[in-house]
Amino acid sequence: MAAAAKSSIWEITAEDITAAGLSSADAAGFYKELRRVAEAHMGEGSEAELWRDLVERRLLKPSHPHELHQLVYYSVYAEWDVSVRGPPPYWFPSKIHSKDTKLGRVMEIHGPKLLGSLYHDPVTSFSLFQKLTIEHPEVYWSIVIKELSLIFHEPPKTILDTSDKSNNGGTWFPGAIMNIAECCLLPGNLPNKTDDSMAIIWRNEGFDDDPVNYLTYRELRDQVMLVANALDMTFTKGDMIAIDMPMTSTAVIIYLAIILAGYVAVTIADSFAANEIATRMRITKSKGIFTQDFIIRGGKKFPLYSRVVEGCQSKAIVVPVRGDNVGVSLRSHDLSWNDFISSTAALPNPVNYPPVYQPMEAMTNILFSSGTTGDPKAIPWTQLSPIRNASEAWAHCNMRAGDVYCWPTNLGWVMGPSTLYSSFLNGAALALYHGSPLGRSFGKFVQDASVTVLGTVPSIVKTWKSSKCMEGLDWTKIRGFGTTGENSDIDDDLWLSSRAYYQPVIELCGGTELASSYLAGSLLQPQAFGAFSTPSMSAGFAILDDQGIPYPDDQPCVGEVGLFPLHMGASQKLLNADHNKVYFDGMPVYRGMKLRRHGDIVQRTVGGYYIIQGRADDTMNLGGIKTSSVEIEPLWHRADERVLETAAAYAFVQVSHVKVVPEFPRTASNKLLRRVLRDRVKQEFSSRSKL
Numbered sequence: 001m002a003a004a005a006k007s008s009i010w011e012i013t014a015e016d017i018t019a020a021g022l023s024s025a026d027a028a029g030f031y032k033e034l035r036r037v038a039e040a041h042m043g044e045g046s047e048a049e050l051w052r053d054l055v056e057r058r059l060l061k062p063s064h065p066h067e068l069h070q071l072v073y074y075s076v077y078a079e080w081d082v083s084v085r086g087p088p089p090y091w092f093p094s095k096i097h098s099k100d101t102k103l104g105r106v107m108e109i110h111g112p113k114l115l116g117s118l119y120h121d122p123v124t125s126f127s128l129f130q131k132l133t134i135e136h137p138e139v140y141w142s143i144v145i146k147e148l149s150l151i152f153h154e155p156p157k158t159i160l161d162t163s164d165k166s167n168n169g170g171t172w173f174p175g176a177i178m179n180i181a182e183c184c185l186l187p188g189n190l191p192n193k194t195d196d197s198m199a200i201i202w203r204n205e206g207f208d209d210d211p212v213n214y215l216t217y218r219e220l221r222d223q224v225m226l227v228a229n230a231l232d233m234t235f236t237k238g239d240m241i242a243i244d245m246p247m248t249s250t251a252v253i254i255y256l257a258i259i260l261a262g263y264v265a266v267t268i269a270d271s272f273a274a275n276e277i278a279t280r281m282r283i284t285k286s287k288g289i290f291t292q293d294f295i296i297r298g299g300k301k302f303p304l305y306s307r308v309v310e311g312c313q314s315k316a317i318v319v320p321v322r323g324d325n326v327g328v329s330l331r332s333h334d335l336s337w338n339d340f341i342s343s344t345a346a347l348p349n350p351v352n353y354p355p356v357y358q359p360m361e362a363m364t365n366i367l368f369s370s371g372t373t374g375d376p377k378a379i380p381w382t383q384l385s386p387i388r389n390a391s392e393a394w395a396h397c398n399m400r401a402g403d404v405y406c407w408p409t410n411l412g413w414v415m416g417p418s419t420l421y422s423s424f425l426n427g428a429a430l431a432l433y434h435g436s437p438l439g440r441s442f443g444k445f446v447q448d449a450s451v452t453v454l455g456t457v458p459s460i461v462k463t464w465k466s467s468k469c470m471e472g473l474d475w476t477k478i479r480g481f482g483t484t485g486e487n488s489d490i491d492d493d494l495w496l497s498s499r500a501y502y503q504p505v506i507e508l509c510g511g512t513e514l515a516s517s518y519l520a521g522s523l524l525q526p527q528a529f530g531a532f533s534t535p536s537m538s539a540g541f542a543i544l545d546d547q548g549i550p551y552p553d554d555q556p557c558v559g560e561v562g563l564f565p566l567h568m569g570a571s572q573k574l575l576n577a578d579h580n581k582v583y584f585d586g587m588p589v590y591r592g593m594k595l596r597r598h599g600d601i602v603q604r605t606v607g608g609y610y611i612i613q614g615r616a617d618d619t620m621n622l623g624g625i626k627t628s629s630v631e632i633e634p635l636w637h638r639a640d641e642r643v644l645e646t647a648a649a650y651a652f653v654q655v656s657h658v659k660v661v662p663e664f665p666r667t668a669s670n671k672l673l674r675r676v677l678r679d680r681v682k683q684e685f686s687s688r689s690k691l
């Protein structure tokens with residue numbers, strides 16, 4: 001899309017502005033103002049200051065055509081040499097406002113004590129402070145647990161115990177006892193999280209013009225306790241109980257009830273086929289499954305109950321997608337939602353429930369990784385994982401009471417539980433749209449629910465931008481976006497950010513098994529599209545060369561990442577694989593630590609940004625030069641405009657074979673499956689060679 005750019009901002013004419021979609025009258029005013037601002041930033045190397053000034057003056061508006069945003073942004077940065085100056089920044093922290101952020105305030109209090117005269121302010125001292133959180137995780141976590149709404153039934157004896165040498169990940173908060181679901185439901189120590197604060201805001205697809213629905217924290221607690229009582233009527237303590245349904249307010253209530261009552265939630269994404277659901281039920285030996293009769297999505301009705309019971313005998317408890325009655329006939333041992341809830345009718349106080357307190361390492365949730373690199377892993381989350389989730393939103397997105405957090409996903413993907421905990425443990429409201437996130441109705445919900453932080457994955461943003469379905473909606477309450485899952489596209493993020501007068505798009509990369517990111521954006525640093533500005537708080541890593549030797553810390557480089565093993569909240573076992581073998585075997589030792597495998601190729605750019613270059617497994621050898629799939633793909637993409645999407649899966653000496661495919665194989669979470677493509681190509685070639 002950079003074709004829309006001029007070689008400098010000075011080349012832009014009023015005609016270009018009209019060509020980008022403004023009326024001649026508006027174009028004249030815009031042109032005049034653009035020149036005026038540009039004149040104030042004439043010096044060489046002043047692109048970032050010019051862009052910052054343009055954004056602060058709100059010259060570019062969400063109502064302007066995207067072509068105009070492209071024209072200005074790409075022309076401002078036309079001369080910017082990425083190889084010398086790193087990725088160009090589009091968002092800048094303010095030294096004054098940074099002190100009001102959650103992390104900034106903590107840095108102002110503790111920075112001078114911890115860093116002495118090296119501490120200046122949250123912006124200047126951010127990187128130094130981040131390094132401190134890696135070197136002294138016990139200091140960081142002792143601060144963070146006071147910032148979240150955590151209630152310890154028994155306080156931890158200490159923050160981190162590394163005396164067990166067989167445990168690479170360390171023992172966190174030893175001796176502590178709590179119930180993390182209870183922490184979600186009670187105000188805890190957060191003054192602005194009250195029983196009357198908004199906890200969940202939701203809307204059913206098809207009810208676009210109705211007011212949004214609300215649940216306060218008190219109402220949420222009552223409903224969770226009711227379901228917890230009903231669970232005790234049907235299940236035995238410690239049982240694994242699955243949830244396979246869209247992430248609705250009812251699904252969230254069920255999830256919290258399972259954990260409040262001391263069971264383990266097995267969360268399975270609602271997009272899986274019957275055999276995939278059955279596999280996950282079998283691996284976890286789940287005793288029951290919460291599901292829906294149907295899913296309503298994008299105006300269509302899809303069967304869900306029939307898919308769930310196809311390969312699974314466990315008791316299903318079936319929530320009706322609309323109304324009070326289930327729209328399918330159930331097997332004799334299954335229960336309708338109404339019958340399940342009615343089982344509490346004889347209790348004297350069904351909305352009262354004593355939480356089951358457990359140690360920090362107790363399992364609370366089994367999640368499955370996407371299966372991009374092989375079979376999906378069954379990953380147990382403990383009570384530490386939710387704390388890690390919430391701390392990331394706190395530190396990197398400044399999540400706080402009063403925020404409305406929306407991230408269209410499912411409880412079966414890492415972002416489902418992560419968004420839930422990030423909302424409730426920070427006292428924010430969780431916004432849930434019961435329907436497809438791909439169309440305008442979702443965007444209208446974002447507007448009507450006054451969402452302040454909106455999370456995305458790249459494929460959704462691409463659809464929103466290309467369909468223009470969000471035109472005319474007001475997203476200006478949004479103060480920050482999030483993106484994760486795959487590399488995001490610079491132009492798509494330009495579009496996204498421009499919907500809210502260029503609020504930051506915080507890029508996050510991590511893994512289900514980390515319960516967090518290891519690379520992130522930060523509101524205390526300038527942000528560049530499609531790039532991470534920092535290792536996440538308290539996440540250390542080394543970038544390894546081909547021999548497994550770490551590159552020096554601040555040097556631009558590309559290599560496989562090796563994570564520092566003391567990563568609070570990360571997995572310490574897998575249900576269906578050997579944890580040590582998967583994450584530690586064969587990894588180098590660095591500064592006395594056995595590094596943890598993650599499998600991503602990471603580039604550290606000039607200027608200290610990070611870009612993911614794909615998976616180590618997807619790296620190809622082109623004439624002796626190791627090249628990542630992500631480096632090759634954009635080149636092919638530009639080769640012919642009929643190419644809709646590119647996936648580099650295999651390297652040939654000479655390109656002689658073009659196969660047109662309608663779509664690429666993807667995981668259920670929509671990630672490109674290069675390994676499947678590679679297998680198909682291999683198969684095709686081996687069958688040809690036999691001919």
Ligand SMILES: Nc1ncnc2c1ncn2[C@@H]1O[C@H](COP(=O)(O)OP(=O)(O)OP(=O)(O)O)[C@@H](O)[C@H]1O
Binds near residue numbers: 484507509
């Ligand atoms: N913002 C991002 N940019 C680029 N890649 C990302 C980003 N966020 C996540 N990823 C990719 O997704 C991975 C994490 O995804 P997830 O935990 O769902 O499992 P997976 O690695 O896809 O599946 P499996 O472990 O089964 O192969 C990261 O390691 C990274 O490769």
